[in-house]
Amino acid sequence: xxxxxxLMTIARTSFVSAPADRCIRQTDVVVGLLLCGCVNGYMFPVxxxxxxxxxxxxxxxxxxxxxxxxxxxxxxxxxxxSEELAARHSAARLGWKDxxxxxxxxxxxxxAAWLATGGYxxxxxxxxxxxxxxGCVLFAGLAAxxxxxxVFIKWFAxxxxxxxxxxxxxxxxxxxxxxxxAGNVVSSPNGHAVVLFAGCLxxxxxxxxxxxxxxxxxxxxxxxxVRLAIGLAWIAALAMVANILRLTxxxxxxxxxxxxxxxxxxxLFELGMVAMVLxxxxxxxxxx
Amino acid sequence: xxxxxxxLALAACLVMSVSGKALRYGAPPIDxxxxxxxxxxxxxxxxxxxRDLRDERDVRHVYAFAKPQCLRPLLVxxxxxxxxxxxxxxxxxxxxxxxxxDGRAVAQPSIWRSHVTFAVRSLGQLASGRWPxxxxxxxxxxxxxxxxxxxxxxxxxxxxxxxxxxxxxxxQFLDRRPFD
Numbered sequence: 061x062x063x064x065x066x067l068m069t070i071a072r073t074s075f076v077s078a079p080a081d082r083c084i085r086q087t088d089v090v091v092g093l094l095l096c097g098c099v100n101g102y103m104f105p106v107x108x109x110x111x112x113x114x115x116x117x118x119x120x121x122x123x124x125x126x127x128x129x130x131x132x133x134x135x136x137x138x139x140x141x142s143e144e145l146a147a148r149h150s151a152a153r154l155g156w157k158d159x160x161x162x163x164x165x166x167x168x169x170x171x172a173a174w175l176a177t178g179g180y181x182x183x184x185x186x187x188x189x190x191x192x193x194x195g196c197v198l199f200a201g202l203a204a205x206x207x208x209x210x211v212f213i214k215w216f217a218x219x220x221x222x223x224x225x226x227x228x229x230x231x232x233x234x235x236x237x238x239x240x241x242a243g244n245v246v247s248s249p250n251g252h253a254v255v256l257f258a259g260c261l262x263x264x265x266x267x268x269x270x271x272x273x274x275x276x277x278x279x280x281x282x283x284x285x286v287r288l289a290i291g292l293a294w295i296a297a298l299a300m301v302a303n304i305l306r307l308t309x310x311x312x313x314x315x316x317x318x319x320x321x322x323x324x325x326x327x328l329f330e331l332g333m334v335a336m337v338l339x340x341x342x343x344x345x346x347x348x
Numbered sequence: 349x350x351x352x353x354x355x356l357a358l359a360a361c362l363v364m365s366v367s368g369k370a371l372r373y374g375a376p377p378i379d380x381x382x383x384x385x386x387x388x389x390x391x392x393x394x395x396x397x398x399r400d401l402r403d404e405r406d407v408r409h410v411y412a413f414a415k416p417q418c419l420r421p422l423l424v425x426x427x428x429x430x431x432x433x434x435x436x437x438x439x440x441x442x443x444x445x446x447x448x449x450d451g452r453a454v455a456q457p458s459i460w461r462s463h464v465t466f467a468v469r470s471l472g473q474l475a476s477g478r479w480p481x482x483x484x485x486x487x488x489x490x491x492x493x494x495x496x497x498x499x500x501x502x503x504x505x506x507x508x509x510x511x512x513x514x515x516x517x518x519x520q521f522l523d524r525r526p527f528d
Binding site: 166243 | 357365369432463
């Protein structure tokens, strides 16, 4: 009788018994499924981009530059395991976790795709070690950042917006009199009233930068957790200062607002963030 | 498993998953706010309030309605799920707004309730493939130059021509599910 179990057994044995040079490694299966999850997660911004309704400059790209860096590094970490790991991961077979992740990707929801990607990456990280684990953790972090920036930050946007508005008002008050704050709006005489929405909050920038900082740190071969923690603290502090400075300039005048909120300003801010991460991580490896 | 088998399986998964999302997100966006404002506009028209675009300059999500005999326009503020405009509205129109959430007049809307409602609607869409209609979260100004809020009040429903349309009449209007 052709039961599901029988079919699965036949499929598994036939796949495993294929010639070694045609066999796929387990890490390749993981990379394929994680990339499939990312493609699904980015479907909404991609369609918005195709429709031409997204913002301008580098900010208009459906995939953030920092996200791309994380994905490239994570794939490199997953695809280049040590010899020992490569041997251990040579016999690829689809388990229930792989099939469940693929099924969840088929749900018509970007958030569900990120949730599935994160869960799958964490489950893979649990059963792996060394570089493969780091690659999986980066994918899980990317999924978490996406879920935070697209879904959960909105739940706290009012309070986070108030915090940014208070800091922006304080910074602008250093150079100008009569600065006012009404809720999450900062305005001043001869200035521009800036309303702080979820997309421009410091809390939406920091998690992405922390992730890319960790990715670059792993990519250049560093593994010391204390140095990583110091690097993360630095990047968080610098991102906060940079964003408050940006918001302060935008509130200072309509011209600054137009420049920084437009294509040039958004692109410069994105590139500035990338440069900040790269400058904080000089290319040197730890002594063996 | 061979490369060939895996690539085939992955391609099938990609085609199925991406086409599902393309069907959902690729559909022309429905401007729910514009539709809701049109419904509210038709209701206010019965009381003589007509849309006044001059008072809407530089202010997004806030719509103005005027009456010749009233000093100030009646403002309708459409508040999104995130309610990020709420602190600004509270600060600029302190005590001058009546909020409506899920079809009921409330003193101050609950943001968490708004998010939970949105999440439930999203799950409903996932299950049914159709976006369930809902009453938007919005606010209406209560003072328009003739009846101060202390006497007319949000629920007062005074008969003056510039008074706030009574809370009960708004709730009755919303009970008819005009946004469906």
